[in-house]
Amino acid sequence: MAESYRNFHRRSIEDREGFWREQAALIEWERPFERVLDYDRPPFARWFVGGRTNLCHNAVDRHLATRAAQPALIYVSTETGAERTYTYGELHAEVNRCAAMLQALGVGKGDRVLIYMPMIPEAVFAMLATVRLGAVHSVVFGGFASHSLAARIDDARPAVMITADAGMRMGKVIAYKPLVDEALRLAQQPPKNVVIFDRGLDKSMARVAGRDVDYAELRARHMDAQVPVTWLESNEPSYILYTSGTTGRPKGVQRDTGGHAVSLIASMKHIYCGEPGETYFATSDIGWVVGHSYIVYAPLLRGMASVMYEGVPVRPDAGIWWKLVEQYKVAVMFSAPTAIRVLKKHDPAYLKKYDLSSLKHLFLAGEPLDEPTARWIADALERPVIDHYWQTETGWSILASYPGVERTPLKFASPSFPAYGYDLRLLHETSGQEVGDEEKGVVAIVPPLPPGCLTTVWGDDDRFVQTYFTSFAGKQVYSTFDWGIRDRDGYYFILGRTDDVINVAGHRLGTREIEEAVCSHANVAEVAVVGVQDKLKGQVPLAFAVAKDPSGLTTPAARKAMEQEVFDIVDQHLGAIGRPAHVLFVTLLPKTRSGKVLRRSIQALAEGRDPGDLTTLDDPAAIEQIKSAIASVTT
Ligand code: AMP
Numbered sequence: 001m002a003e004s005y006r007n008f009h010r011r012s013i014e015d016r017e018g019f020w021r022e023q024a025a026l027i028e029w030e031r032p033f034e035r036v037l038d039y040d041r042p043p044f045a046r047w048f049v050g051g052r053t054n055l056c057h058n059a060v061d062r063h064l065a066t067r068a069a070q071p072a073l074i075y076v077s078t079e080t081g082a083e084r085t086y087t088y089g090e091l092h093a094e095v096n097r098c099a100a101m102l103q104a105l106g107v108g109k110g111d112r113v114l115i116y117m118p119m120i121p122e123a124v125f126a127m128l129a130t131v132r133l134g135a136v137h138s139v140v141f142g143g144f145a146s147h148s149l150a151a152r153i154d155d156a157r158p159a160v161m162i163t164a165d166a167g168m169r170m171g172k173v174i175a176y177k178p179l180v181d182e183a184l185r186l187a188q189q190p191p192k193n194v195v196i197f198d199r200g201l202d203k204s205m206a207r208v209a210g211r212d213v214d215y216a217e218l219r220a221r222h223m224d225a226q227v228p229v230t231w232l233e234s235n236e237p238s239y240i241l242y243t244s245g246t247t248g249r250p251k252g253v254q255r256d257t258g259g260h261a262v263s264l265i266a267s268m269k270h271i272y273c274g275e276p277g278e279t280y281f282a283t284s285d286i287g288w289v290v291g292h293s294y295i296v297y298a299p300l301l302r303g304m305a306s307v308m309y310e311g312v313p314v315r316p317d318a319g320i321w322w323k324l325v326e327q328y329k330v331a332v333m334f335s336a337p338t339a340i341r342v343l344k345k346h347d348p349a350y351l352k353k354y355d356l357s358s359l360k361h362l363f364l365a366g367e368p369l370d371e372p373t374a375r376w377i378a379d380a381l382e383r384p385v386i387d388h389y390w391q392t393e394t395g396w397s398i399l400a401s402y403p404g405v406e407r408t409p410l411k412f413a414s415p416s417f418p419a420y421g422y423d424l425r426l427l428h429e430t431s432g433q434e435v436g437d438e439e440k441g442v443v444a445i446v447p448p449l450p451p452g453c454l455t456t457v458w459g460d461d462d463r464f465v466q467t468y469f470t471s472f473a474g475k476q477v478y479s480t481f482d483w484g485i486r487d488r489d490g491y492y493f494i495l496g497r498t499d500d501v502i503n504v505a506g507h508r509l510g511t512r513e514i515e516e517a518v519c520s521h522a523n524v525a526e527v528a529v530v531g532v533q534d535k536l537k538g539q540v541p542l543a544f545a546v547a548k549d550p551s552g553l554t555t556p557a558a559r560k561a562m563e564q565e566v567f568d569i570v571d572q573h574l575g576a577i578g579r580p581a582h583v584l585f586v587t588l589l590p591k592t593r594s595g596k597v598l599r600r601s602i603q604a605l606a607e608g609r610d611p612g613d614l615t616t617l618d619d620p621a622a623i624e625q626i627k628s629a630i631a632s633v634t635t
Contacts, residue, residue, distance in 0.1 A: 005406040005417065008270075012420035012450075019420070020451060023266040024048055024258070027058045027301065030231045033258070037448065043469050043476055044456065045448035047259035048234035055238055056132035057229045058261050059300035060095055063088045070277060071305035074328055075121045078311035078320060079168035080199070085305075086121060091128075094121070098129035100225030101218045105160050105193050109134035109230050112240070114158035114191070115286075116140045116149060116180060118167030119310035122197045122215060123286050124296055126162045131238050131257075134230030135159075138240040138252070141287025142167050142176065147517070147573040148250075149183035152242050153190060155252055155458065161194045162215075166201040170312060175202045234258025240458045241289055243392040244510035245467065246499045252458030253289075253392050256451075260395065263421075263452025264298040267396045270404040270420065271388070273360060276303035278331035281324065283309060283339055288507065289392040290366065294334050298396075313339050318346035322354040329358035336366040336506035340377050341536050351380040359383055361403065365390060366506030367538040368494055371412045389415040389494050391480060392508065393468070395452045398422055398445070398480065399492050414491040421450030425477070426484055429498070432472030442498055443484040444477045500599060502531025502539045509578055511599070514541050517573035518583070521566050523548050528589050529580060530603040542606055543580040544626060546589060559585055584629035590614075590622035606630055 012019040017036040024033070033051030060072070068089035075084050086094065107113060113130040115137055117123035123139070130137040138156045140149055153161070161184075167174045177196065184190040197215040198205070207214075232238075238257045242250040268274045280299040284290035286308075299306035307328060313321055321343075324330065343350075361384040362377065369387040378385040387410075388400035399415040401408055408416065418424035425434055426441030435441035447469070457464040471479035483495035497503070500511045511529040518527045526546040531539040545566070553559050563583040570579045590598045593616060601611035605626055617623065 002406060005402050005408055008402070008405045009418060009420050013423050016421075016448075020047065020262065023451075024051075024262050026265045026269070027053060027258075027261045028062055029053045029258075030057075033234060039448045043447040043449070043465060043478070044461070046235045046455075047256065047451045048262070051234045051258050052231040053234060053258050053261060054132065054134070054229040054231055055257060055261055055297065056095060056128045058265075059297060060088065060092050060128060061229065063303045064092060067277070067303055068092075071279070072300060073121055073124060074279070074305055074307045076307065076309050076311075076324060077119070077168075078309075078315055079171065080201075080310070084121070091125075094125045095128045095132060096225045096227050097219050097222045098122070098125040099132045099227040100222035101195065101215075102129055102133060102135070102160060103227060104218070104222070105195070105213070107133055107135050107159050109232075110236075111135045111159040112138055112156045114138050114140060114153060114156055114161040116142060116161065116163045116176065117197070117286070118142050118164055118176070119285060119308060120164060120197065120199070121308065122162075122164070124308065127239075127286070127292075127296055132227060132229050134232050134236070136237045136239055138242070139287055139292065140242070141285060142174075143287070143575045143577045145572050145575040146179045146182035146186060148513075148575065149179065150186035151250060153183060153187040155242070155250075156240055157189050158191045161191045162197070163194060164197040165199055165205045168201060168310070170315065173201045175205070177202060177205045181206070181208070232257045235455065237455075239292065241292060241392055243289075244501060244508050244513055246501065246510060246512060248510065248512040248516040250510075250513070251463065251467065253454045254456050254458045255395060256455045259451030259453075259455075260297070261301060263396050263450065264293055265301040268298050268302040268304070270402050271397060271400050272298075272332045272334075272363065273404045274299065274302055274304050274332045279305040279307060279328045279358075280332050280334070281307040281309070281321075281328070281330040282334040283313070283321065284334070284336070289395060290334065293395055313343055314346060317350065318343055319350035319353050322351055322356060325356050325359055326354040331358055331360050332363070333359060333361075334363045334365070337364055337369045337373055338367065338505040338537055340364065340373050344373060344376050348376075348380050356381065356383075361386055363388055365397075365415075367503045368496070369413060369415075374412045384410060386410065387413070387415040389482075389492075393454045394449070395454070398424065398443070399494070411489075411491050414487075414493050416491055418492070419450075426486060427472060427477070432475050432477075437486055437488045440483055440485050440495060442471065443480040443482045443492075443494070444472070445480070446477050449478060502541060504531075504539055504541065504577065505537040507577060509541065511541065513574060514543070514570060514578045514580065517570045517578065518543055518545060518566055518580075520573065521562075521569050523562065524566070526589055528597045528599055528602055530599050530606060532581075532603060532606040534581075540581040541578065543583045544586050544589060544602060544629060545583055546587060547585055550585070550587060553585055582633050584633065586622070586625040586629055588619060588622045588625065590626060591618050592616040593618050602626055
């Protein structure tokens with residue numbers, strides 16, 4: 001009889017080493033590891049110590065003997081009309097060419113390569129080529145603007161940067177190159193070379209002689225390249241991915257090599273039930289963790305075909321994703337609740353138009369999945385819709401259902417149970433004591449964190465410990481900064497963040513970062529940005545600003561004009577993704593007597609809830625101003 005989920009999980013905690021030794025056999029090792037786990041320096045966990053492997057070898061080369069002619073990467077762009085399938089053999093050739101190109105530009109083991117690309121296959125070639133060389137990639141989401149990009153360049157200090165002339169969204173060309181040029185101007189230590197893949201979308205693109213290199217020209221010089229993989233010790237880094245927190249400075253989540261590969265291939269087997277030769281379709285972007293894990297690495301490690309889609313879910317019509325499911329016989333799909341809420345506004349007949357018989361289940365993650373959305377898509381698809389919960393930091397699920405182990409019943413709005421390898425607890429916010437069933441607590445993980453999770457913050461071990469392991473006095477446990485609750489059947493529910501991080505359409509944003517951008521407007525003295533509920537996007541940022549000189553803001557037209565200026569600044573600094581829904585002007589912010597802005601009260605008022613305890617409020621007039629500012633946009 002198959003092992004029960006409960007037993008599987010118990011074994012992963014009680015016999016950690018035995019359990020992960022078994023999972024480690026799913027990948028190829030050039031040299032076997034000596035120890036499964038080194039936890040001599042908590043909370044730093046080192047998995048598969050002494051083992052040597054390579055991600056690119058496992059994702060590409062390993063499959064050549066058995067599936068060189070099978071599809072590996074299926075590229076579809078409804079923006080440009082491009083559609084092309086790369087077999088494992090073709091992917092191998094492209095990755096070798098790209099690795100040779102990077103090598104020619106001086107990239108070697110441990111060097112960083114910053115990838116700022118739209119959803120095009122060359123982005124995947126670049127990621128795989130980087131890890132082939134034992135170098136470290138840092139993909140920056142193409143929607144981020146120059147200041148965000150510059151901050152990431154300065155932290156990662158890449159040897160080379162790879163970009164494209166432009167992206168495209170809803171038929172509109174979005175030039176990348178001017179943002180890149182501006183970011184390189186702002187950066188303290190810009191890379192020597194920028195490789196540009198010219199899609200021919202931005203005809204006016206300017207090049208900087210001596211620095212900018214054309215992808216196609218360089219590729220033409222390396223057509224027959226065969227670049228041997230650089231074997232890495234399991235704990236050497238494979239990538240950095242920046243994520244927002246409560247400070248304005250993004251953290252570089254650092255992933256290792258062996259643990260990363262093992263966790264992802266194991267998740268394909270136990271969670272997603274993706275089999276070699278089948279097709280996987282994650283609708284994310286390579287700039288996010290879901291894109292890293294489930295557009296690129298996990299499907300390829302498992303020998304599957306991965307669909308890479310550039311476009312929106314409703315163009316040319318709301319049936320496009322289901323058309324792709326039929327056409328490419330997608331077995332497993334992964335998306336976000338926001339996307340489903342967008343589809344829900346369209347005719348459900350689109351789902352009946354195509355043959356979806358290949359699809360085993362749909363996984364959703366990134367933000368809370370509301371019950372109406374879950375029911376709508378489950379009814380329309382007639383397939384299990386599995387909510388699962390994870391973070392950039394963990395790289396794979398913390399809570400999920402495990403159909404590859406046992407088909408446990410699903411509950412709407414619950415991402416089910418803790419993933420194997422995670423010793424999950426719900427802890428009281430202040431005492432750090434475990435809470436009981438049906439009681440709200442902070443979702444925490446007793447370390448060591450399992451393979452695949454972040455191993456540190458890039459270049460800052462201290463920040464790793466301080467940020468994640470010091471929330472509870474006297475206890476070194478990892479805080480997810482999410483509230484959770486467990487029902488009497490052991491099902492978990494995620495209730496939202498404990499910090500100032502907000503989630504817009506499944507993308508994490510720190511309110512601090514938005515505040516810093518808003519504050520760079522010459523006439524903004526102070527600002528508080530909070531996340532408020534939004535029917536479509538989950539949450540949207542809302543800004544309350546205090547003007548240095550309010551005398552020019554007496555008319556609605558003047559306030560509108562300044563709001564637009566603030567929007568433009570946020571677009572420039574962070575990208576449109578960080579743009580507040582409104583910028584509302586007040587003359588003071590509600591603060592405690594010690595000067596702390598009462599963000600939770602502002603947020604509560606904006607969502608029509610009780611603002612909570614206001615006894616520490618310095619000036620009650622501030623709250624009245626917030627209330628009337630909110631009323632001005634809601635009535
Ligand atoms: P990110 O690192 O950008 O993927 O954001 C991770 C955060 O998204 C988590 O800390 C949660 O707040 C939220 N999140 C992710 N998945 C879920 C889910 N299934 N249900 C509720 N919240 C989620």
